Amino acid sequence: MSDDTDSDITKPAAEAAGFTIAQRQEREKRLRRRANMIATFSTIAVVLAIIVLVPLAPGWEKVQRSFFNGEVFLKTFPTLVKAFMLDIAIFAWSAPIIAVWALVVALARDARSPALFPLRLFATIYNDVFRGVPVILIVYLIGFGIPGLGLPRPWNSPYIWGSVALVLSYSAYVAEVYRTGIESIHESQRSAAKSLGLSHWDTMRYVILPQAIRRVIPANMNSLISLQKDVALLSFIGPVELLRQAGVFKSLYANFTPYLGASLLFLAVTIPATRLADRMIAKQNRERS
Amino acid sequence: MTLKLELKEVYKSFGALKVCRGISMTVDKGQMICLIGASGSGKSTLLRCINLLEEVDGGQILLDGQDITDPSLDPLPFRRRIGLVFQSFNLFPHMTVMENVMLAPRRVHKPPKAQLIAETTQLFERFGLADRMKYYPDQLSGGQQQRVAIIRALAMKPEIMLFDEVTSALDPELVGEVLDVLRQLKSEGMTMILATHEMGFAREAADKICFLDQGIIVEAGPPQQIFDAPKQDRTREFLSRVL
Ligand SMILES: Nc1ncnc2c1ncn2[C@@H]1O[C@H](COP(=O)(O)OP(=O)(O)OP(=O)(O)O)[C@@H](O)[C@H]1O
Numbered sequence A: 001m002s003d004d005t006d007s008d009i010t011k012p013a014a015e016a017a018g019f020t021i022a023q024r025q026e027r028e029k030r031l032r033r034r035a036n037m038i039a040t041f042s043t044i045a046v047v048l049a050i051i052v053l054v055p056l057a058p059g060w061e062k063v064q065r066s067f068f069n070g071e072v073f074l075k076t077f078p079t080l081v082k083a084f085m086l087d088i089a090i091f092a093w094s095a096p097i098i099a100v101w102a103l104v105v106a107l108a109r110d111a112r113s114p115a116l117f118p119l120r121l122f123a124t125i126y127n128d129v130f131r132g133v134p135v136i137l138i139v140y141l142i143g144f145g146i147p148g149l150g151l152p153r154p155w156n157s158p159y160i161w162g163s164v165a166l167v168l169s170y171s172a173y174v175a176e177v178y179r180t181g182i183e184s185i186h187e188s189q190r191s192a193a194k195s196l197g198l199s200h201w202d203t204m205r206y207v208i209l210p211q212a213i214r215r216v217i218p219a220n221m222n223s224l225i226s227l228q229k230d231v232a233l234l235s236f237i238g239p240v241e242l243l244r245q246a247g248v249f250k251s252l253y254a255n256f257t258p259y260l261g262a263s264l265l266f267l268a269v270t271i272p273a274t275r276l277a278d279r280m281i282a283k284q285n286r287e288r289s
Numbered sequence B: 001m002t003l004k005l006e007l008k009e010v011y012k013s014f015g016a017l018k019v020c021r022g023i024s025m026t027v028d029k030g031q032m033i034c035l036i037g038a039s040g041s042g043k044s045t046l047l048r049c050i051n052l053l054e055e056v057d058g059g060q061i062l063l064d065g066q067d068i069t070d071p072s073l074d075p076l077p078f079r080r081r082i083g084l085v086f087q088s089f090n091l092f093p094h095m096t097v098m099e100n101v102m103l104a105p106r107r108v109h110k111p112p113k114a115q116l117i118a119e120t121t122q123l124f125e126r127f128g129l130a131d132r133m134k135y136y137p138d139q140l141s142g143g144q145q146q147r148v149a150i151i152r153a154l155a156m157k158p159e160i161m162l163f164d165e166v167t168s169a170l171d172p173e174l175v176g177e178v179l180d181v182l183r184q185l186k187s188e189g190m191t192m193i194l195a196t197h198e199m200g201f202a203r204e205a206a207d208k209i210c211f212l213d214q215g216i217i218v219e220a221g222p223p224q225q226i227f228d229a230p231k232q233d234r235t236r237e238f239l240s241r242v243l
């Protein structure tokens, strides 16, 4: 084993090391196979236990009828899918606006010149307020409050003000993520750009931001995933999106199965997205080390 | 000889730490000046002050007779006339080296695209890197990266070039190629100030050596005088440690 740590390996030692490496690979393969086997067995055991034991619980039949009702599921699922399209649409128009607006807020918080102090103050207060209040409250306040002003159509639409609430709230978080990215770029990059005579803004635009934004893509992926879930909060102010539709069906059939269908739809989107984000983070960590 | 750059009693502190304590010197057009001195003596800080990356606390820096430290003047135009190359290259990692070189001229001088590309290509050819233009910085050796950093500064057509220990981060076998570039620039008449630990190079190529210690220039003069017959004890002591 000591051969592995030796840096300048002589020829016979190298052969010895080669032998050890081959041996070690063989050993690792065996260990991996064993680990996989153990994982498979324990998973099967747990699943079997659940399948066998849970139905033995006294309330199981009732639960099965109200949560895992196949008939209700089949009847409601197509409509749920359609309602989910509304969630996706709200997400699809909110996300790009958040990406841009958050960047504006982040840059405003970074404004250095004294003349721009009001901008920085605004951005700081903005961030404090919107990160300090629960998203659902923002949705209520803006979603009910502004249409309550008696605006003419379409400006009283809960779709618009619900989306605005999400954008305002999420931008505060994403702006912080951008700022971490900007601060993570080494000062020497700024020095180099300045020494070439680039202006403050050109330095930001061409040197700092391209690197910073790339670096925080994985973190922002995670924000997007929670945004996708939080779109459901708009159900409280009117839009018949997935959660509200499921609620309607629940009352109609006096059955909770539609909620199960709704969860499955969310998972269908969030699980792949989470895996993708994890993979991107792992890749970035590998690149940095 | 025409006077190109003059420092008059330059002071610079970081908080309570006095880094430049009244530095005066003159640089003639086409001269190569080498700043030598122990680590922490203020060489980098002085170069950063000349490039206006740091604001001086007192004194003047005159470029062609004009005080560039005047706070009422925009520093950008002056910075563009003075190139600075760093020990750690500081290339922009997200751009090819060609884009690295073209960025500042493109944003500042805004020449026609074809002309910019032609001039950039010419620069790369002049320093033997024409075949590497499309590479990203991390695909090049340290010596090549440093040569690109020099090209990048030259692309702004500066009147003076500042070099801050540009060979210190390089493997020994790569130092030579960068020193060759410096010799080439000198032979082409560039005015240069180098902070350096390469005493052999300083002796051979410099027109003037300035020995810095604790924020002041203790002794300045032609290389033979400084290296062979230093007048000050501190100079002698420093040289005995590094030679
Ligand atoms: N931005 C800064 N803030 C605070 N202190 C600084 C800053 N830059 C430099 N210093 C300090 O100023 C002193 C001089 O530093 P400087 O980098 O100019 O020395 P140097 O002669 O270039 O040394 P070296 O040979 O190690 O590069 C050091 O003590 C350093 O810690």
Ligand SMILES: [Mg+2]
Binding pocket: B043, B044, B045, B164, B165, B195
């Ligand atoms: Mg230094």
